[in-house]
Amino acid sequence: MVGRFLLYLAVFTASYAVKAELYVFPAPSPEATSHTLNTEITLYEEQTFSAIEQKNIDLLIKDTYQTLDKSNTTSALSEINRRFEGTLPVWLYSAIKRCEDWFNRTEGNISCRNGELYNYWEEYIQGKHDLSRREVRRLARVARIADVNFNDDNSVAFASPIQWDLSEFTASLAVDRIAHYLISLNIRSYHISAQGLETHASNQGFSWQGSVAQEAVTQTGRATDAVSNPSTIAFIRPWQRPVLSTSKLASLEKGVLSHSDGWPSAKFQSISVADNAFEAMLLAHFSATKTAQQAMELVNANPSLALKLVDENGRVFTSNTYTARTSGKNKAEKNGHAISIDITLPLFDIADYRGPYVSVWISDEKNRLVKSLALRGTSERWLGELRTWWRRVGRKNEGLVDGFAGATKKNAPLHIEWDGLDDFGQSANSSSLILHIEVAREHGGRSYEKIPFTFDSLTSPITVTGTDEIASITLSLMN
Amino acid sequence: MFKTVSLAVVSALCISASAVAAPHSVSGIILTYDLNKDESLPLEEFVDARRARFNASDSNKDGVLDESEYVYEWEGKVEKRLAEDRKASVKQTHIRFHAVDSNDDEFITIDEVNAVGERSFSRMDSDNDGVVALGDPEPAPRRSASQEKDDKPELVQRPMLRMPTSHNIEGFVTLYDPNGDEKVTKEEFHAVRKAQFQRTDENSDDKLTEQEYVLEFEDRLDAQIEKTHEGQIKQTYVRFEVLDTDENGKMTFSEYMVSGFNAFHRYDTNGDGYLTLADPAPAPRQQEQSDTTTAQVSE
Numbered sequence: 221m222v223g224r225f226l227l228y229l230a231v232f233t234a235s236y237a238v239k240a241e242l243y244v245f246p247a248p249s250p251e252a253t254s255h256t257l258n259t260e261i262t263l264y265e266e267q268t269f270s271a272i273e274q275k276n277i278d279l280l281i282k283d284t285y286q287t288l289d290k291s292n293t294t295s296a297l298s299e300i301n302r303r304f305e306g307t308l309p310v311w312l313y314s315a316i317k318r319c320e321d322w323f324n325r326t327e328g329n330i331s332c333r334n335g336e337l338y339n340y341w342e343e344y345i346q347g348k349h350d351l352s353r354r355e356v357r358r359l360a361r362v363a364r365i366a367d368v369n370f371n372d373d374n375s376v377a378f379a380s381p382i383q384w385d386l387s388e389f390t391a392s393l394a395v396d397r398i399a400h401y402l403i404s405l406n407i408r409s410y411h412i413s414a415q416g417l418e419t420h421a422s423n424q425g426f427s428w429q430g431s432v433a434q435e436a437v438t439q440t441g442r443a444t445d446a447v448s449n450p451s452t453i454a455f456i457r458p459w460q461r462p463v464l465s466t467s468k469l470a471s472l473e474k475g476v477l478s479h480s481d482g483w484p485s486a487k488f489q490s491i492s493v494a495d496n497a498f499e500a501m502l503l504a505h506f507s508a509t510k511t512a513q514q515a516m517e518l519v520n521a522n523p524s525l526a527l528k529l530v531d532e533n534g535r536v537f538t539s540n541t542y543t544a545r546t547s548g549k550n551k552a553e554k555n556g557h558a559i560s561i562d563i564t565l566p567l568f569d570i571a572d573y574r575g576p577y578v579s580v581w582i583s584d585e586k587n588r589l590v591k592s593l594a595l596r597g598t599s600e601r602w603l604g605e606l607r608t609w610w611r612r613v614g615r616k617n618e619g620l621v622d623g624f625a626g627a628t629k630k631n632a633p634l635h636i637e638w639d640g641l642d643d644f645g646q647s648a649n650s651s652s653l654i655l656h657i658e659v660a661r662e663h664g665g666r667s668y669e670k671i672p673f674t675f676d677s678l679t680s681p682i683t684v685t686g687t688d689e690i691a692s693i694t695l696s697l698m699n
Numbered sequence: 700m701f702k703t704v705s706l707a708v709v710s711a712l713c714i715s716a717s718a719v720a721a722p723h724s725v726s727g728i729i730l731t732y733d734l735n736k737d738e739s740l741p742l743e744e745f746v747d748a749r750r751a752r753f754n755a756s757d758s759n760k761d762g763v764l765d766e767s768e769y770v771y772e773w774e775g776k777v778e779k780r781l782a783e784d785r786k787a788s789v790k791q792t793h794i795r796f797h798a799v800d801s802n803d804d805e806f807i808t809i810d811e812v813n814a815v816g817e818r819s820f821s822r823m824d825s826d827n828d829g830v831v832a833l834g835d836p837e838p839a840p841r842r843s844a845s846q847e848k849d850d851k852p853e854l855v856q857r858p859m860l861r862m863p864t865s866h867n868i869e870g871f872v873t874l875y876d877p878n879g880d881e882k883v884t885k886e887e888f889h890a891v892r893k894a895q896f897q898r899t900d901e902n903s904d905d906k907l908t909e910q911e912y913v914l915e916f917e918d919r920l921d922a923q924i925e926k927t928h929e930g931q932i933k934q935t936y937v938r939f940e941v942l943d944t945d946e947n948g949k950m951t952f953s954e955y956m957v958s959g960f961n962a963f964h965r966y967d968t969n970g971d972g973y974l975t976l977a978d979p980a981p982a983p984r985q986q987e988q989s990d991t992t993t994a995q996v997s998e
Binding site: 327329353354357361364365480481572574575598599622627628629630 | 790793794797798801802803805901902908909910914917918921922925
């Protein structure tokens with residue numbers, strides 16, 4: 221049953237209407253319909269699907285759901301999980317292998333190995349046993365330290381604690397398979413949406429705004445979050461989400477299951493951007509459960525990714541390229557202002573040198589916090605030594621410290637890109653701003669610098685030479 | 700003959716002590732019952748707050764608490780406090796990781812573990828004989844960060860979740876004395892810590908990540924939580940039986956208040972009818988210590 225609709229979509233970057241066609245593919249099984257949405261495909265540029273093409277897409281979706289459904293004991297995945305080895309269809313082999321790449325990059329915090337853990341949770345929901353935090357941690361650990369071998373012929377062999385489980389990522393893998401099929405049909409301008417995922421590709425360079433954008437609009441009151449280049453946005457809002465749900469039951473526990481300790485966590489609403497749906501979804505899961513620092517470090521080191529996190533108080537954290545990736549323009553054009561801040565710290569050649577605590581933030585003229593930019597150090601004892609910051613910011617914002625503070629890093633320089641938006645994703649109201657930098661070091665000193673600036677005054681960069689714990693600060697407008 | 704009598708007194712003391720359901724510190728009582736948050740708890744406010752709590756526990760509204768109502772109410776409190784304590788403890792573990800990782804490379808090596816170990820061993824070995832043994836003098840107390848900042852006493856709920864400590868001689872010897880001779884040599888100390896390091900090092904690469912470090916601690920923490928939870932619930936059943944003096948299985952408000960008044964008067968050391976932080980701490984309870992000590996007290 222494939223629905224077909226003719227649509228005229230308003231286009232945001234151009235003022236003319238583009239003819240587009242929407243196809244709706246229902247979720248494939250009764251089980252799935254209880255908690256998944258239809259897959260919707262929009263084609264642009266006068267393109268249409270033939271009947272056979274629609275049927276093929278329907279089959280791709282069905283096959284993906286059936287292969288990853290754990291209750292389907294005859295699937296290729298169930299087969300290798302029984303024998304601890306075997307050959308997989310190319311798409312599935314590739315997915316598991318990519319998941320393992322992420323596994324290695326994140327110390328097992330993104331993992332597709334946790335079938336036993338998910339089974340345990342499922343049995344718990346069914347009332348078969350109590351929930352033990354030590355047991356779920358053990359299940360995650362034994363899967364994490366088990367060995368696995370991949371071979372070039374799409375076969376894999378692994379130790380028994382591993383049971384591959386990609387059921388949380390079913391919709392994203394279906395989207396990727398469809399996108400792959402569309403490209404093989406030479407369709408280059410499309411939009412696919414399924415279950416919190418939005419995949420978009422276009423050779424026209426126009427932007428679109430999907431359901432994620434609407435969510436973000438209500439969050440920020442701004443029309444942002446549209447994507448231009450071929451990208452996928454995945455979206456997780458963990459607070460009301462059951463940790464695990466089956467066709468009949470859902471857990472009372474809310475959040476996203478952390479793949480490293482098997483316990484639910486709900487730190488952030490996560491909007492992640494990647495060049496394919498599967499990895500966007502992996503990143504969304506990971507970042508919903510980790511600190512903002514951990515997630516941003518991972519994302520900023522990888523040009524194909526971008527991320528926006530919103531905590532329960534509405535405080536927003538974005539990766540360096542998020543605004544640019546989701547606007548279709550660069551940061552400066554998008555918000556009017558974007559600046560980069562570079563701070564160097566001196567190295568002290570002493571035996572008990574400990575990396576300093578550092579806070580960087582922007583305030584208005586009346587010292588009211590506009591944006592927290594960096595926070596190195598997690599101990600409240602020592603954060604209190606950043607006295608100016610602690611008095612004006614830290615002591616009033618406990619959630620900020622918990623979600624944002626990261627480790628000290630010796631005297632590694634700080635490079636910060638600021639998109640001109642405040643802590644809650646709004647444009648900074650004031651044009652006269654103050655950049656604050658405070659550094660305190662155990663057995664060392666404390667230094668504090670403030671640099672008043674306006675965006676207009678930054679036509680040439682401002683460089684300030686610091687004293688004691690701060691070497692230099694450079695503030696410049698980004699192109 | 701005399702000995703028999705005094706032991707009977709001792710066991711009676713034990714029971715009345717475990718019958719105090721209220722928190723075991725003046726801070727805890729003020730935090731729990733000071734409804735207007737003025738850090739001072741007059742007797743009337745205490746009685747009103749206990750009444751409100753009694754009524755809230757009385758889920759079938761028959762004016763008395765039966766055993767299940769009483770235990771259920773306490774279990775809810777226990778679970779809430781254990782969850783709060785757990786969160787604080789895990790947060791502290793992350794901070795400890797960075798304190799041990801002295802070169803800030805995001806890994807803890809055995810050398811870094813040993814450097815910290817050397818310091819804590821010599822702190823405990825205050826008589827400098829190379830051995831920490833039961834009966835050695837206790838080390839000087841550390842000044843905490845809060846003391847440094849501000850000498851004003853603060854209202855702090857004492858943690859319900861307490862991990863074995865290595866900061867006193869007895870705890871130190873319990874943790875680091877595998878051969879049970881009641882003393883810890885430096886070799887034993889380092890050997891135990893090395894074994895713990897290896898257990899924590901999941902992938903055996905001779906360095907600990909923050910995740911490995913925290914997960915290992917959480918295992919011990921959760922074991923302790925299970926033990927504490929079980930002990931607390933068991934104790935609550937015992938307490939119900941003790942407080943239900945007429946043994947009819949129903950606790951009246953006045954039976955309920957016996958434990959409340961016991962606690963109030965114990966901590967109102969200056970006897971002015973107000974619990975405040977200005978009340979000097981009461982003498983420590985003696986019945987928790989060994990028989991000989993208790994026998995002396997009962998004389």
